[in-house]
Amino acid sequence: MKxxxxxxxxIQAAADTLLAEGRAGTVRPTVSALAARAGIxxxxLYRNYPALIDKFLTEAATATIQRATRSRPGGNDQLNERITKLRTGNPATAPASRPLRGTHPPHHHRKRQTPHRTQPHRRSNHHQSQQPR
Incomplete structure (x- = not known):
């Protein structure tokens, strides 16, 4: 089309077709793909049809999210069950009946290991600016 x-x-017809293909997972619905389908x-496309672009992008995002979160028969349930088993079998993630104590010493009890200075820090002559001669 010219x-x-x-x-x-x-453009709306091209958008509808592209979105249907996007829901099926055969193409990724993008503005570039829409422009190519419309022949412009x-x-x-952005300059002359901003409202169509907004509508298209909203619908494309919704289609992408729906496709990504589409429930597979038993897939999500089996995955959630397996994650729960792994978490309960791991002492680090299992719910504790009482807080663990004594596993890590508190940081505020550690002594600082910095050298003790007996004399104040002196500037060297190297950093002082020299006056012009």
Whole structure:
């Protein structure tokens, strides 16, 4: 289609087709793909049809999220059950009946191991600015 003959209806039809393919997982619904389907450039699409772009991006994000979180038969349940078993079998993540004490010494009881200075720090002559001669 020529840019001068592309209508809002044409772009909406291309968007609907692209979104359906995106839900099926065959293509990734992007603005670039929409522009290519409509036969126009991305800047032309953004400049002339900003409302369609907003609607398309919202629907594309929703389709992507739905596809990513689509429940597989028993897949999520089995995964959650396995994670629960691993957590309860691991003492680090199992719920403790009482807080663990004495496993790590508190940091405030450690002595600082910095050298003790007996004389104040002196600046060397190297850092002092020299006056012009």
């Amino acid at each position: 840019p001068s003959t592309v209508t809002e209806t044409d 450039t991305r800047p032309t």
